[in-house]
Amino acid sequence: MQNLAWILSLVLMAAIAAVFLWVVAGASRPGGDAGTIARSAFQWRDRLFWVVISAGVIVSFGTLWEWPIAGHATAAPKADVVIRATAHQWRWEIDRDTVQPGQLVEFELTSRDVNHGFAIYKDKHHMVAQAQAMPGYVNKLQVRFTEPGEYEVLCLEYCGLAHHAMRTVIKVHAGAR
Amino acid sequence: MNAPALHSADTPAARLAFQLYVAIGIAVFLLMMIAGAVFRAAQAAWLPIPANFVYEIMTLHGAGMVGVSGLAGAAVMWYFLRRYVALSTGMFLAMLALSLVGVVMILAAIGIGRFAAGWTFLYPLPARGMGIWGAHAAAAYVGGLVFIGVGFLLFYLDCALAIMRRYGSLARALGLDQLFGSGPVDTSLPPTVVASTMVVIINILGILAGAVVLVMTLVNLYVPTVVFDALLMKNLIFFFGHVFINATLYMAVIGVYEIVPRYTKRAWTISRPFLASWAAVTLIVMAVYPHHLLMDYVMPKWMVVTGQVLSYLSGIPVLLVTAYGALVNIHRSGLKWDLPLRLIIFSLFGWAAGVIPAIIDGVIRVNLVMHNTQWVPGHFHFYLLLGLVPMLLGTMLYACTRENWSETALDRASFWTYGVAGAVFCFVFLAAGWQGVPRRFAVHDAAWLGFSQIGTVAATLVLVTAVVLGVRLLARLPRASLSAGM
Numbered sequence: 001m002q003n004l005a006w007i008l009s010l011v012l013m014a015a016i017a018a019v020f021l022w023v024v025a026g027a028s029r030p031g032g033d034a035g036t037i038a039r040s041a042f043q044w045r046d047r048l049f050w051v052v053i054s055a056g057v058i059v060s061f062g063t064l065w066e067w068p069i070a071g072h073a074t075a076a077p078k079a080d081v082v083i084r085a086t087a088h089q090w091r092w093e094i095d096r097d098t099v100q101p102g103q104l105v106e107f108e109l110t111s112r113d114v115n116h117g118f119a120i121y122k123d124k125h126h127m128v129a130q131a132q133a134m135p136g137y138v139n140k141l142q143v144r145f146t147e148p149g150e151y152e153v154l155c156l157e158y159c160g161l162a163h164h165a166m167r168t169v170i171k172v173h174a175g176a177r
Numbered sequence: 178m179n180a181p182a183l184h185s186a187d188t189p190a191a192r193l194a195f196q197l198y199v200a201i202g203i204a205v206f207l208l209m210m211i212a213g214a215v216f217r218a219a220q221a222a223w224l225p226i227p228a229n230f231v232y233e234i235m236t237l238h239g240a241g242m243v244g245v246s247g248l249a250g251a252a253v254m255w256y257f258l259r260r261y262v263a264l265s266t267g268m269f270l271a272m273l274a275l276s277l278v279g280v281v282m283i284l285a286a287i288g289i290g291r292f293a294a295g296w297t298f299l300y301p302l303p304a305r306g307m308g309i310w311g312a313h314a315a316a317a318y319v320g321g322l323v324f325i326g327v328g329f330l331l332f333y334l335d336c337a338l339a340i341m342r343r344y345g346s347l348a349r350a351l352g353l354d355q356l357f358g359s360g361p362v363d364t365s366l367p368p369t370v371v372a373s374t375m376v377v378i379i380n381i382l383g384i385l386a387g388a389v390v391l392v393m394t395l396v397n398l399y400v401p402t403v404v405f406d407a408l409l410m411k412n413l414i415f416f417f418g419h420v421f422i423n424a425t426l427y428m429a430v431i432g433v434y435e436i437v438p439r440y441t442k443r444a445w446t447i448s449r450p451f452l453a454s455w456a457a458v459t460l461i462v463m464a465v466y467p468h469h470l471l472m473d474y475v476m477p478k479w480m481v482v483t484g485q486v487l488s489y490l491s492g493i494p495v496l497l498v499t500a501y502g503a504l505v506n507i508h509r510s511g512l513k514w515d516l517p518l519r520l521i522i523f524s525l526f527g528w529a530a531g532v533i534p535a536i537i538d539g540v541i542r543v544n545l546v547m548h549n550t551q552w553v554p555g556h557f558h559f560y561l562l563l564g565l566v567p568m569l570l571g572t573m574l575y576a577c578t579r580e581n582w583s584e585t586a587l588d589r590a591s592f593w594t595y596g597v598a599g600a601v602f603c604f605v606f607l608a609a610g611w612q613g614v615p616r617r618f619a620v621h622d623a624a625w626l627g628f629s630q631i632g633t634v635a636a637t638l639v640l641v642t643a644v645v646l647g648v649r650l651l652a653r654l655p656r657a658s659l660s661a662g663m
Contacts, residue, residue, distance in 0.1 A: 005534075005543045005552075006611040013530045016496075020526045023504045031509020034443045041505040042450075045497055052497065056489045059540070064482060068542040072474040072481075089307055114302045115407065117472070117549055119615070124624035127546045127613040132472045135301070135407045139474040156549035156615055158295045160302060161229050161309050164618040 002126070070142040071106065079106035079142060083170075085153075087116035087133040090162035092153060098171045101148045105170075107141045109133040117156030120170065122149070130156055145172040185259035187659045191266045196657050198252035198273060199573050202245055203647040206566065209241040210643055214636040220621045221629035229309055231619035232293035239296030240283055240318075243422055244325055246561065248276060249569045250428035251332055256576060256659065257431050258373045262339035268331050275328030282321030290314020295617065297418055298322070300390070300410035304398050312398045319394050326384050326391070333384070337377045340370065350374040351459065352452035364446040368434040371447060375459045376424050382463065383420030386413050408475060412466075419466040422557075426528060426565055427458070430499060432572030433521055437503055439579075440518050441510035445502065454494035461491045468539040472548050481541060488539025492532040500529040515582040516649075519592050520571030527563025527599075531556055534607055549617070551628070552610025559603045562639070563596070570646055577653040591645040598638035605632040 031037065070076045080103040086093040087110070099105050109118050111133040119130035120143060128151065131141040145151065155166035185191065212234050218224045219231045226234075255269050286292040292314040294302040303315035337347065344350040344366075351374045355362050390413035393405050438445045467484035470476050503525050512518065534556035537543055547553075574582065609628035614621070621629050 001543055001546050002611050002613070005537050005547060006607070009534045009537055009607065012533045016500075016530045016533070017526065019504065020522075020529075023508050024522060026509055027507040027512055028514060029509055030511030034441075034510070037508055038505055041501075041508070045450075045501055049493070049497055052493060056486075059489065060486055063540050063542050064485065067478075068545065069474060072478070089305060114305050115299050115411070119549070121613060124622055125612040127550070129545055130472055130548060131474055134411075134473065134475070137408060137473075137475045139472075141474070154615055158232075158299070158302075158617040160294070160305065160307055161232065163232075164228070164615075164620045 071140040076106070076140065076142055077104060079104045081105045082108060084108045085110075085118060085133070085168075087111040087113070087118070087155070087159075087166075089113050089160050090155070090166040092118075092166070092168040094168055097169065098173070099145060100174060101145060101172055104142060104144045107131070107143070109139045109141060110137060111135045114159050115157045116159050116166070117154075119154045119156040121152045121154060122147070124152075132157060145170070148173045184261060185264045185266070188266065191259075191269075192657065192659055194266050194270050194273070195252060195256060195576070195659060196654050197270075198248060199576075199654055199657065200651065201273070202249040202252065202569070202573075203651060205241060205245040206249070207640070207644060207647055209238055209245060210636075210640045212238040212241065214633065214640050217629055217633045217636050219619060220625075221633045222621065222626055223630070223633060228619040229291065229293060232295075233287050233291060235617060235619070236293050236295055236318075237283075237287050240322075241280075242561070243296055243418075243425075244276065244280065246425040246565055247325075247329060247421060248273065249573075250425035250565070251329070253432050253569060253572050254336070254373055254376060254428040255332075256572075257369045257435050258336060258339075259659070261367055261370050262336075262343045264339050265335050268335040272328035272332040275331070276325045279321040279324035279328070282317045282324065286310075286314045286318035286321065290317055292318045294318070297414055298394060299414060300394055300405065300407060301397060303394055304401060316395060316398050319391050319398070323388065323391050323395075326387055330381065330384050330388075333377050333381050336373060337381065340374055340377065344370065347374050347378060351378075351456060352447060353456060355447075356449060356452040356456055362448060362452070364444075364448075366447055368445060368447055368451065369431045371452065371455050372427055372431050372434065375455050376427050378459055379420050379427075379462050380424045383417050383424070387417030387421070390414050390417065408473065411470060411473065415469040416463070416466045419469065420462055422561075423462050426560065426568075427462075429524075429565055429568040429572065430528075432568060432575070433499070433503060433525065436517070436521060436572060436575050437506050439575075440512040441506050443506050443510060445506055451498060451502070454498040458491070458494045461487050461494075465491055465539075468544075471539075471541050471544040485539055485541055488536050492536050495532050496529050500525045515584050516588045516592060517571045517574040517578075517582055520567040520574070523592075523596055524564050524566075524568035524571060527567065528560045528565075531559030531561075531564055531603075534559065546613075547610055549615065550610040551606045551614045551616050554616050555603055555606030555608075555610050558606060563599050563603060566643075567595070570650065573657075574650055574653070576659075577650065577657045579658070587645065588649065591642045591649075594638060595642040595646065598635045598642065602632055602635035602639055605635060 081099050084095045116133040118133050120128045129143050131139045151170040153168045216234050219226045290310050292310040340350045350370050396403050465487035467480040468488045471481050614625045
């Protein structure tokens with residue numbers, strides 16, 4: 001998903017840059033009647049508008065038809081393991097930190113003080129999923145860990161002095177109980 | 178009864194007020210850029226600063242940038258709107274005076290009270306300083322924001338009254354009667370009035386929501402037994418914050434509507450798509466804020482769907498009306514490029530391009546793995562550093578010298594360096610977000626240092642060129658005219 005977001009952003013931003021460069025390059029040259037230019041350009045804009053709207057409908061249905069976050073405002077599959085994680089400034093209180101590969105794990109996240117973020121990283125450059133941990137609420141996040149290893153959890157909602165150091169680890173290995 | 182004045186008088190006091198806004202605006206922008214560069218350098222492990230100080234700088238940078246963007250945007254709106262309605266110079270100056278009082282309180286909260294809860298003061302963090310800051314420091318920060326908010330509210334109420342006196346109602350000034358009417362569009366309604374009306378509507382509501390949440394935060398600070406719903410507070414804060422920072426762009430873009438036609442000699446008048454776009458944006462800017470709360474799974478499903486869908490729709494007016502309209506206006510127009518115009522057209526690129534990663538982050542599936550990574554500062558720096566700042570700078574330069582800017586090699590070098598270094602700075606943020614690097618960390622892991630180090634170099638170059646451009650503007654500020662381009 002991250003790669004898709006990055007590449008799509010670059011492509012679309014490059015397209016916008018190309019259009020700007022093309023127009024800017026010719027702007028200092030006089031080119032005829034302003035009314036004619038505007039009429040033609042705005043006809044193209046009308047067509048482009050419907051293309052953008054159609055793309056929006058497709059993207060919206062494509063990304064929302066199957067609800068992207070299990071358990072969020074919908075019935076969730078029954079988890080193999082439920083882990084309760086409570087955030088404190090600046091530590092995680094977790095009732096279990098070891099699961100088996102392939103298990104569907106449900107994190108029940110809350111906070112005893114301020115807002116925190118619970119972000120699971122496969123390594124330093126790849127986030128698997130995240131949710132907020134809020135005082136007075138329980139957010140449920142379901143994750144299936146397919147690969148064994150140690151997954152670092154970082155707090156991604158700024159929570160004060162040691163925000164960057166508020167971490168824990170979820171261990172995924174065969175035979176875990 | 179006297180007939181309402183059609184425009185504001187060009188008094189020396191009004192001119193001085195505008196010059197004050199510009200001078201203070203430049204100074205604060207530059208100081209906050211220094212704070213931002215220091216924050217980035219600390220992340221790069223190039224400055225050995227304690228974490229609490231880094232977070233104080235982060236808080237200062239955020240609050241200062243949002244505040245000065247609001248003031249400078251309001252100055253541009255006031256500068257042009259007063260040509261069509263009778264605005265009060267006193268209210269304009271009252272906004273500045275109250276803001277300065279607020280700034281002093283915020284500086285005291287951070288510098289003396291060590292307050293470092295971030296500019297968004299996310300409840301209940303201001304009350305949970307864990308011994309680093311106390312209730313009085315938090316109250317000074319929150320109180321400072323109240324002063325600034327009151328100043329802005331006075332200004333927007335003055336604008337609203339002046340618009341209603343001249344056009345009868347905000348709905349007519351927004352062109353709703355024409356949008357939904359069947360006759361030809363009356364092109365005498367200036368784009369400036371339409372845009373200003375939109376800003377007045379959203380910012381009055383946004384600031385009122387901000388006032389409510391600030392008062393609730395103050396109550397919680399001194400009566401900790403009074404506890405508020407964290408989700409409600411989050412909704413109020415993000416509604417206020419989202420509306421306020423977006424309004425800065427919608428104020429600054431008035432300069433584009435007014436100035437670009439002076440160079441191209443082609444009128445930029447309203448049309449039905451233009452009016453539809455501004456009417457839609459009025460609603461979208463207020464309703465889209467749940468895209469900040471996509472990772473709060475207790476939010477109602479309809480609200481997060483609204484957040485995603487409206488995020489997408491919010492890009493259409495920017496791309497297909499404002500940016501597209503500007504490109505059509507300049508296309509083969511035979512214009513003569515100079516520094517103000519270069520900055521203004523570049524700013525439209527920064528805004529339009531910055532919309533793309535913002536929309537993509539508004540997709541829930543993407544947000545799940547990119548929310549609160551550096552992707553977020555990547556997209557908002559794109560449309561603020563490369564959009565808002567050059568838009569403001571170009572407009573203010575124009576106000577000082579009209580189309581008679583004598584461009585030097587230094588101007589061209591500064592412009593290109595600012596643009597390229599600024600783009601690198603933003604793309605490094607986006608690349609870091611793509612790679613999962615968290616935002617708002619005082620200390621970065623070794624694996625992330627490369628991003629912060631390149632970002633720091635780019636930030637330094639941006640700062641140097643911003644100083645050059647800022648000094649160029651200050652040097653011409655005495656020549657500022659309230660009737661530039663009229």
